[in-house]
Amino acid sequence: MLELAVGTQRVGITFDEPLHAKRTQAWIDTGWYVPPRYLVDQEPGSDAAASPFVYGPAYSATAHGLNRLVANEDAGEVSRSESAWLTRHIVVALLAIAGILAAAISVWAITGSRIFALWTAAALSAIPIWTGMGFFNPKDIPAATGYTLFTAGLVLAFGRTPDDRVTVARGSAIFFLVAAGYFFGAGTRLALWLPLAGSLGLFLLLYWLRFRFGGFPRDSIALVSVTAGFAVGVAATVLVYPAVFAEPLSFLTNTVTNSTDFAWKGTTLTAGSLLSQHPPWWYLPIWLFASMPLLLLLLATTGVIFLFRPIGRPLRGLHSLGRDLIQRPEYPGILVLFQAFPLAVGSVVLSSVMYTGLRQFLFMVPALAVLAGIGGFHLWRYASARERLGSKAPQRLVLAALCLALVVPAVEGGLLFPYNYTYINPIAGIGGINGNWETDFFWASTREAADRVPDGVHPFCSATPDPRLSYPLPVYFQDCSKFGMPYFRNLGPPPPRPRNPSGADWVLARLRENGRLPEYCRRVDDVTRWLRGERVVMSYVARCRLPEPPPLPIPPARSN
Numbered sequence: 001m002l003e004l005a006v007g008t009q010r011v012g013i014t015f016d017e018p019l020h021a022k023r024t025q026a027w028i029d030t031g032w033y034v035p036p037r038y039l040v041d042q043e044p045g046s047d048a049a050a051s052p053f054v055y056g057p058a059y060s061a062t063a064h065g066l067n068r069l070v071a072n073e074d075a076g077e078v079s080r081s082e083s084a085w086l087t088r089h090i091v092v093a094l095l096a097i098a099g100i101l102a103a104a105i106s107v108w109a110i111t112g113s114r115i116f117a118l119w120t121a122a123a124l125s126a127i128p129i130w131t132g133m134g135f136f137n138p139k140d141i142p143a144a145t146g147y148t149l150f151t152a153g154l155v156l157a158f159g160r161t162p163d164d165r166v167t168v169a170r171g172s173a174i175f176f177l178v179a180a181g182y183f184f185g186a187g188t189r190l191a192l193w194l195p196l197a198g199s200l201g202l203f204l205l206l207y208w209l210r211f212r213f214g215g216f217p218r219d220s221i222a223l224v225s226v227t228a229g230f231a232v233g234v235a236a237t238v239l240v241y242p243a244v245f246a247e248p249l250s251f252l253t254n255t256v257t258n259s260t261d262f263a264w265k266g267t268t269l270t271a272g273s274l275l276s277q278h279p280p281w282w283y284l285p286i287w288l289f290a291s292m293p294l295l296l297l298l299l300a301t302t303g304v305i306f307l308f309r310p311i312g313r314p315l316r317g318l319h320s321l322g323r324d325l326i327q328r329p330e331y332p333g334i335l336v337l338f339q340a341f342p343l344a345v346g347s348v349v350l351s352s353v354m355y356t357g358l359r360q361f362l363f364m365v366p367a368l369a370v371l372a373g374i375g376g377f378h379l380w381r382y383a384s385a386r387e388r389l390g391s392k393a394p395q396r397l398v399l400a401a402l403c404l405a406l407v408v409p410a411v412e413g414g415l416l417f418p419y420n421y422t423y424i425n426p427i428a429g430i431g432g433i434n435g436n437w438e439t440d441f442f443w444a445s446t447r448e449a450a451d452r453v454p455d456g457v458h459p460f461c462s463a464t465p466d467p468r469l470s471y472p473l474p475v476y477f478q479d480c481s482k483f484g485m486p487y488f489r490n491l492g493p494p495p496p497r498p499r500n501p502s503g504a505d506w507v508l509a510r511l512r513e514n515g516r517l518p519e520y521c522r523r524v525d526d527v528t529r530w531l532r533g534e535r536v537v538m539s540y541v542a543r544c545r546l547p548e549p550p551p552l553p554i555p556p557a558r559s560n
Helices: 002-010 017-030 058-069 082-111 114-126 128-133 140-156 168-186 190-213 220-240 248-260 283-291 294-308 318-327 333-340 342-349 364-388 393-416 446-451
Strands: 267-270 273-276 460-462 505-509 521-523 527-531 534-544
Touching: 002 082, 002 128, 017 058, 058 082, 058 140, 058 168, 058 220, 082 114, 082 128, 082 140, 082 168, 082 333, 082 364, 114 128, 114 364, 114 393, 128 364, 128 393, 140 168, 140 190, 140 220, 140 333, 140 364, 168 190, 168 220, 190 220, 190 248, 190 318, 190 333, 190 342, 267 283, 283 342, 294 333, 294 364, 294 393, 333 364, 364 393, 393 527, 446 505, 446 534
Parallel strands: 460 505
Antiparallel strands: 267 273, 505 534, 521 534, 527 534
């Protein structure tokens, strides 16, 4: 929690944030959450990048509302001031905390243990990719938190026993979780309407099976709370972005097709290989493995096993297994599995556009934290039973594992602070992180890189300076003030051209795709973080003899 509070101020303005600020301004002016450059007569153009069916304004509308409340913005304005960016970061951090609380609620509802609910909250806080992206990420944190809130609401609607009825207070919590979950999930990444609707359908099926075959009574408050929450969440999403819902059938189809085939081209450095936007099947599994702390991943696997492990009586075939599962408190954990895996598996099967690691599937991380909490709870219960039989060793081992599962990733994420999201676990990091995995692909280290430049110097910036990649090299060396970041604004006039032939220009660079600096650049003071004996490079700070740019138009910035 402390890291989330401090990290929002320490982290830079990331590569995508100015683009989403422009989307927000276009949404205010025209009703379309599309970058202004892709609007033709205030309508989305025909370019694939102009699709209004990929992103929604739920997060941006919330951040704009808070900025208005604290007088950073007027009604029709999207400010680029330092205080406005900080407010947006705070909204992301609050959503990350909401996701942490939702994961804890799910574990409490399933296990009945407040201690392991708190442990789960600590576990999700300790996962570096969650905390690190909780400093700034304007699209993946809101969507992942939304999905987690939604799942928590559905899980909370189940009783642990037939006598566990939903009270009015609990029904209100269910209503809020489902409504807010849908709004931030499907209102930020529009295609999430499909898995959220799938979760609701699965909830109704599981509820009916328990009522029909498990001996549980129907609970009207639970059903009304879920239904009302879903209806309000959908209504809020429509109200905040009515333009995209004008043709409902087009919305339902285009949100899915435009997201699976998003207009992005490039490669992602993965385990030493450069993989295209349509990567092989192992791309997502290996990024999931690499981004998750090892002990938490092991505990999550244990949690999956305990969801289906019958306790207390022998089995007599599949019918007995099914009846036992329906009656167990862990039964709604199936909804957590649904959050974690089907959408990811479907994306792999359909060969959807995937890039920059796990971030597009960040909703898997809270689900895995919940499964780890369930696994930890059952391991502790098993160890406690062994202690009553006179064996203390299992309990000590489980306690040590539970503590290490929190401490180790928290410490390693802290070493990378505020770039926690670049974490790679020790096994995936064998052979080093540099040159094998993408690091600061969001370019969150621009603020720190700018501090490495002497006062009064006007630096140049490059998101992709490697001449082998994408566009002609000179196009990518731009005046840093063009990147829309407040700490690059008061730089004074740029140096005259032709510049000093001795190569005195200062350059800040983000090297994606295992790129390298050109031969005419000399590294001076890179932004790095130490992890397991390696200086992990976030940004390059260099002195370069920059070539004169040709008279070419600047291509559209590639979104992460």
